[in-house]
Amino acid sequence: MRLRSPRPDRMQQKTEGASAVLIMVLILLLLQLWLLNIAMEAFMAANNSLAVPTFLASAFCFALTLYALKALASLDKEGKSGR
Amino acid sequence: MTEEHRIHWREDFPIGQEEDQYVTRREFTRFLALASGAVLIGNGYFVLRRKQQSEQAAEPVEIAGAASLQPGRALLFYYPTPSDPALLIRLQSGQYVAYRQRCTHLSCPVLYSEERNRLECPCHNGMFDAATGQVLAGPPPRPLPRIALHVEEGRVLATGVIGS
């Protein structure tokens, strides 16, 4: 009787990969929150010139997040086919 | 622990620790991606408001009742959208000035104080100069956004918002 999963190293690798993606997405989200804060401050000061640049930068961060999710999905698929 | 006990333990907890960690991280990452989309929508809101305001600000708007405003008095009006309150003030010199009514600290409505000739925010005692909109005291970080005015033939028109 084996108490551990059959391929612990593979699982550990996947967990590490997921952690890396998680940290990246978290950093991007913090960046987006900072951009949102800038946009809001500018809006309150009736300065509308920052609305579009912050939106574009936030959209770029979101696109990177989606890309990271795709990487996570392929990690998932890889794990399933490798089992 | 006997071999039989071990087998039962395994049946009750079939998921290994590594696998559990992997799944929780993956799910949390997906949740963060959702939050990322929500933040993007929040940013989009400011773009929409900008568009809306610039469309409405393109048209000069006459401030009703401004001509009969006495020196040292203030009048509430809405500009550039009906949800943006603003104050028109006639200074003792007879000159007109207008500001958005939203305090630059935490958006409470500011009120004009006739006897002290300044705009006061009741929330945290922020004070602004009536002639310039500059902060005199309190926590507001910026001057009040000013509304550009055009006076012609006794009519007062709001023509745009000048950011602080």
Ligand code: FES
């Ligand atoms: S909201 Fe005006 S001083 Fe705080």
